[in-house]
Amino acid sequence: MSDITEITEKLIQFRDERNWEQFHNSKDLAIAISIEANELLELFLWKQPEEADQKKVKEELQDKSLRLEKSTAIRPILRLRFLQQQDQPFLPH
Numbered sequence: 001m002s003d004i005t006e007i008t009e010k011l012i013q014f015r016d017e018r019n020w021e022q023f024h025n026s027k028d029l030a031i032a033i034s035i036e037a038n039e040l041l042e043l044f045l046w047k048q049p050e051e052a053d054q055k056k057v058k059e060e061l062q063d064k065s066l067r068l069e070k071s072t073a074i075r076p077i078l079r080l081r082f083l084q085q086q087d088q089p090f091l092p093h
Helices: 003-017 026-044 054-069 075-085
Strands: none
Touching: 003 075, 026 054, 026 075
16 A cells, blocks of 8 residues: 555545545645645736735745644545545536
8 A cells, every 4th residue: 555545545544534525626725735835826916026015925825734744734644635536527517
């Protein structure tokens, strides 16, 4: 079993223990991924890279790093990957 498969299975168990499957569809997972990225991108909006508040950028990156360590940021990506492997539709019909 690959590491990614094992992690995905643990995430599915975590999801099932909380009855979150109802929220784990392709659309909502894609939105969650976008929100995570956009929280960082917002700090650069309408600015030259050197104009961004470096303290806030550092804090956001630290937050993302901590969330990755706890797998909360990567969870939607892995779940979306799992849905696609199960031949789930990417977009609801």
